[in-house]
Amino acid sequence: MTELAIDDAVAGEREAAPEPDDAPFARVCALTELPGEDPAVGRYRGTIEPTWTIGHKLHGGTMVAGSAAAASRRLRAAAPELAGMFPISASTDFLGAPEAGEVEYEVRIRKTGRQICLIDTGLVQGGRTLVHTVFTFGHLNDQAPAYAADNAGDMPAEPTADAVFYTPDSPMGQLVHVSEGASVALDPRWARFLEQEQGEPRLRLWIRAREGDQQDPDVAAYFAMMAGDMSPPVPTNMGRFGWAPTVQMTTYLRRRPAPGWLRVIATAHEIGERMFDEDQLVLDSTGAVVAQSRQLALIPR
Known part of the structure; x- marks a missing residue:
């Protein structure tokens, strides 16, 4: 979840910043194997740069994606015959708040099978173990679905002319530093808080990885997992601003995304006095479901 500080100038930001042709998200997934005394535990060093923060806190979806890369690295090393599998589900508990910079991952394979593998990653x-994720590995969808709901509705595949881009000099861009490593834009038709109004607890946005990050299919898939935690907290639309700590989050990865923009649609079933739920659906440029997430979070004070 994100920490939001709303400013009247947010609604006036409409221009996207130039995009360098690089692969900043790939560096989140780039790991170095470390020696260890326990052969049952894979250990890896990685770096999550300040780009992948919201306010002063590491972005939760990015930490899940980095953990997924470590789990994949371990499974492929321990069982090369299962290299075609990928993390299709992640159940994450946030035990603390890591700082941007160097992190380590400890990976334990709990079960391997021809259809399903289970892996713990800290x-x-x-x-200290600050984020704990249990991954289920399986085979991603690579064919057209037998049934698909009209998930996109009236949301276009790319940002509209009135989309509110997170730029480096905008209040949103200064807070959501993820926009320094990807292009992000809110749909103002749902984001009523941009006009200092209140509306339903729902938000929509577009996010696009840099070209270099889209060229590696694995990195593009990890990016889609990250995108499943990209929306501001939906209570924002009800005037509840501030940090909404995630209690627990589950992320599903369905398929590798097609190149281009991803659409993120965030909704809620109930906003309570202390907690709320938030579902985020990630669609690729073809309209296919690539990722989903559901999280329980605390209402901003």
């Missing part, structure tokens, strides 16, 4: 910093 993101470690300062000798």
Whole structure:
């Protein structure tokens, strides 16, 4: 979840910043194997740069994606015959708040099978496990679905002319530093808070990886997992601004995304006094479902 500080100038930002042709998200997934005393535990060093923060906090979806890369690395090393599998489900508990910079991952394979594998991954910093994720590995969808709902509705595949881009000099861009490593734009038709109004607890946005990050199919898939945690907290539309700590999050990856923009549609079933739920659906440029997430979070105070 994100921490939002709303400013009247947000609604006036409409221009996208130039995009360098690089692959900043690939660096989140680039890992170095570390020696270890326990052969049952794979250990890897990685770096999550300040780009992937919201306010002063590491973005939760990015930490899940980095953990997924470590789990994949371990499974492919331990069981090369299962290299075609990919993390299709992630159940994540946030035990602490890591700082941007160097992190370590400890990976334990719990079960291997021809259809399903189970892997535990801990993101470690300062000798403490701060993020714990249980991954289910399987085979991604690679064919057209037998049934698909009209998930996109009236949301176009690319940002509209009135889309509110997160630019480096805008209040949103200064807070959501993820926009320094990807292009992000809110749909103002759902984001009523941009006009200092209140509306339903729902938000829509577009996010696009840099060209270099789209060229590697694995990195593009991890990016889609990250995108499933990209929306601001939906209570924002009800005037509830501030940090909404995630209690627990589950992420599903259905398929590798087609090149281009991803659409993120965030909704809620109930906004309570202390907690709320938020579902985020990620569609690629073809309209296919590539990722989903559901999280339980605390209402901003």
